[in-house]
Amino acid sequence: MxxxxxxxxxxxxxxxxxxxxxxxxxxxxxxxxxxxxxxxxxxAGKSINMACSARGWKALDLVGAGDTVRAAAIAMNGRMMHGVDESLTFQPYGKEGEAIYSISxxxxxxxxxxxxxxxxxxxxxxxxxxxxxxxxxxxxxxxxxxxxxxxxxxxxxxxxxxxxxxxxxxxxxxxxxxxxxEYISHDYKELSIEGKGGEFQMEKHALHIWPRGSHMLIALPNPDGSFTCTLFLPYEGDNSFEKIRSEQEIKAFFESKFPDAIKLIPNLVDLFNENPTSPxxxxxxxxxxxxxxxxxxxxxxxxxxxxxxxxxxxxxxxxxxxxxxxxxxxxxxxxxxxxxxxxxxxxxxxxxxxxxxxFIEMRDLVGQDWFLKRKKIERALYETFPERFVPQYSMVSFTDTPYSEAVRIGNHQDLILDQLAGYEQILEIIDKGELRSFIESNNIIEQ
Incomplete structure (x- = not known):
């Protein structure tokens, strides 16, 4: 060689x-x-926390660094959605035991x-x-x-x-x-939520998301109890990094869009002004x-x-x-x-x-009723037919299925989910544990 x-x-x-x-x-x-x-x-302010998943662990284990990294990482079992009304909704990423891992x-x-x-x-x-x-x-x-x-x-x-x-x-x-x-229309800025006496102020084992349409805040946990937050905003136009600059504008924006988050970031204005905005x-x-x-x-x-x-x-x-x-x-x-x-x-x-x-899903869709309905159907299919229906996110994050193959299968799955979501009684069928017989009698998942 x-x-x-x-x-x-x-x-x-x-x-x-x-x-x-x-x-x-x-x-x-x-x-x-x-x-x-x-x-x-x-x-500070120049990094987004990494989310390590199956492909990353495979490579890290290949060189013998996996265990060292695992000791410094925190499992995130799903998304924790934060509503404008400060409500919380948890969406698991996969089956029990499947997680992505936060590390700086x-x-x-x-x-x-x-x-x-x-x-x-x-x-x-x-x-x-x-x-x-x-x-x-x-x-x-x-x-x-x-x-x-x-x-x-x-x-x-x-x-x-x-x-x-x-x-x-x-x-x-x-x-x-x-x-x-290609630059997308949004830039990002790093913020942080500090731990309180070394304790986490939010759920530790989740990736926190505040989806607000054209803008979004996310937060990933760190071992010291803090969260590395990333704010995504358009770089120009309304509610953009171009327009939100003064202390009053920053506070007003966060109070209206991320009311629970602003309570956890007392030094928000300083972080917003000191940390760079990156494309x-x-x-x-x-x-x-x-x-x-x-x-x-x-x-x-x-x-x-x-x-x-x-x-x-x-x-x-x-x-x-x-x-x-x-x-x-x-x-x-x-x-x-x-x-x-x-x-x-x-x-x-x-x-x-x-x-x-x-990006569109995270900022626009995750809080919408029809999206949550589809996610419930998708999860039920995964649990009922684990060998025949592996969701696209699970293929990407928890297997080494080629990305292009995950796209092909995911496109087919979208058709199945659209079809099932069209049945008025589908959620009731799932809750009654009758999904398998319904699917098989209607021959829905044949690939």
Whole structure:
């Protein structure tokens, strides 16, 4: 196998890939433009908590970091919906025991860098900004914090440097390289609900959502009793980050839209004004590889919006698939890279579409009666026919079913749910435990 590998980017995917390749005996040099996150003061307000699910755990366990991460994560068994009237409604994510897990991005990044750093053949180089890539050599050029320029040659270069990837920027100069960048109409801002004497002020094992149509607040738990909150608003227009600025405007907006949340955030105005407002972008491109020398993975090749909780999980799954292909093809990187991008691209596009669709669901639909009715039917079908009807969310979050296949099956399920929701007595049939006989007598779930 090729032994010398350069990884550009020491974020979540880059540090995970470094751990995998280090475990396999590669000589790995990781270059990161930021300071070492383990030593630097982490600036507040620049992160959304991660929601780790099955695909993420598979990759973490692959490199041996799963148990360490589990110890720092909190299970979220479902959504807790907060009404304007301060009512609470809980919607389980799946069957009993199925959960997604909240963990801070910075905390997870530190764990993964530490885990990769334990291998003598893995070396991290922080405060090295990527200037250029010679794709044919391949050779990467960097500038240190002191302004010194260096070049580093290797057998393989992986770009894991995020949505605004320097490695991808070089590949974009190639003929026939397709690229699109789409900002959605909403930006986000991080807020926080502090613990009270180390105790949680809301349900610990839930992802909290305040759905309000064109705007939304979410909150994910942390081990210290706090919640990392993310406010999503249009960046312009009514009720937008552009319009809500003064102390009076901020308080009035929260009192009218999130009355129970404002009681838990006494320093709301300070957080709102001090934390940055950040955009949300979808990146699609192809190809992801160049010859047998360079590849981009994770957000560098398929950045998505965070509303399905799959951005990190999809990036981690890239690493799992690379591992499978290394086992299959050994050091034939040309064939390996070709199969990787061909196999992975449709799934990356599928989860990008699903994440955008889920944004609409989370902000607009989750509190509506017809949506709750469909969810009750969906859950009853899952419990009654667990082998024949696995909801799309469960396929995405609790299995490694390819994203594109989950979309195909989910579209078929929508037809079934629409049909069942049209029966006036369907909820009564479910409550009486007569769903199985009703379904089978009407031959509804045949696929």
């Amino acid at each position: 090729s032994k010398k590998v350069t990884i550009v980017g020491a974020g979540l995917v880059g540090s995970l890939l470094a751990a995998l390749l280090g475990k396999k005996g590669f000589d790995v040099q990781v270059f990161e433009r930021r300071p070492d996150i383990r030593k630097a003061n982490i600036s 991005r910075a905390g997870l990044n530190q764990i993964l860098i530490d885990h990769a750093d334990q291998f003598e053949n893995v070396n991290f180089n922080f405060e090295h900004r990527c200037l250029d890539i010679d794709l044919d050599t391949p050779e990467a050029s960097f500038e240190t914090k002191d302004g010194i320029q260096i070049s580093h040659s290797s057998d393989l270069i992986f770009g894991t440097d995020g949505a605004f990837s320097a490695v991808r920027a070089v590949m974009q100069r190639l003929k026939h390289f397709n690229y699109s960048q 949300l972008v979808i990146i699609r491109c192809f190809p992801w590889t160049y010859d047998d020398k360079v590849a981009i993975i994770g957000d560098a090749s398929h950045a998505i919006v965070p509303f399905y909780g799959q951005g990190m999980n999809a990036g981690f799954e890239d690493v799992s698939i690379l591992d499978e292909l290394m086992t299959k093809y050994g050091d034939d990187w040309k064939v390996l890279f070709e199969e990787f991008q061909t196999k992975r691209k449709p799934d990356a596009d599928a989860i990008a579409d699903l994440a955008l669709k889920n």
